[in-house]
Amino acid sequence: MVKNRFDFAVRDMRVGEELTLWRLFHDTIHTVNLGDYSASQVDAWSPSERDQQQWTERMQMISPFVVELDGEIIGYSDVQADGLVDHMFVHKDWQRRGVATCLMGEIVKRAAALNLKILSAHVSITARPFFEAHGFLVEQKQTVTQGDGVTLTNFLMRRALSAGDE
Numbered sequence: 001m002v003k004n005r006f007d008f009a010v011r012d013m014r015v016g017e018e019l020t021l022w023r024l025f026h027d028t029i030h031t032v033n034l035g036d037y038s039a040s041q042v043d044a045w046s047p048s049e050r051d052q053q054q055w056t057e058r059m060q061m062i063s064p065f066v067v068e069l070d071g072e073i074i075g076y077s078d079v080q081a082d083g084l085v086d087h088m089f090v091h092k093d094w095q096r097r098g099v100a101t102c103l104m105g106e107i108v109k110r111a112a113a114l115n116l117k118i119l120s121a122h123v124s125i126t127a128r129p130f131f132e133a134h135g136f137l138v139e140q141k142q143t144v145t146q147g148d149g150v151t152l153t154n155f156l157m158r159r160a161l162s163a164g165d166e
């Protein structure tokens with residue numbers, strides 16, 4: 001367990017918590033990301049009618065870890081064997097309090113254990129300043145198509161890792 005000044009704890013997602021992560025993901029996109037994307041874009045990114053089984057299988061596949069405070073999950077992320085950070089979401093009521101920084105510390109720790117030399121992520125407009133603050137550089141601006149042909153802008157970002165990184 002990793003603790004920081006707010007007493008956040010980091011641990012693996014448990015089986016049965018997948019839909020808690022969906023709720024956090026969905027609520028954050030429809031509030032926080034709504035500052036940078038239109039209503040139709042956030043609807044396409046996270047539709048209310050999502051296939052729950054498919055989401056559950058996806059979460060089990062990417063094996064996320066969570067930040068927990070007093071028994072509540074307030075953020076989650078992951079790092080894949082190829083260095084991709086697939087998800088990075090902080091609860092809408094816990095923005096700018098160091099939750100994602102705590103998650104990034106865990107990513108870097110796990111990346112070192114996997115002997116990864118590079119991290120990558122497809123980063124939203126909203127999250128770009130956070131990733132830049134943590135050493136990621138924009139490699140490419142991208143236009144991705146979600147359901148119903150709605151397009152969204154994001155950025156392919158990468159960070160080189162070296163021994164001793166935090």
Ligand SMILES: CC(C)(COP(=O)(O)OP(=O)(O)OC[C@H]1O[C@@H](n2cnc3c(N)ncnc32)[C@H](O)[C@@H]1OP(=O)(O)O)[C@@H](O)C(=O)NCCC(=O)NCCS
Binds near residue numbers: 029097099101123128
């Ligand atoms: C991006 C996100 C994960 C950051 O989470 P967070 O817990 O608020 O981030 P932290 O509090 O750890 O921020 C650390 C630093 O990153 C930078 N940062 C984070 N969010 C920022 C923002 N919106 N604008 C400018 N800088 C920002 C700041 O330097 C910040 O330090 P400070 O608060 O002392 O100034 C969060 O805003 C989020 O969930 N966004 C919506 C979901 C999303 O877009 N996820 C990425 C999908 S690719």
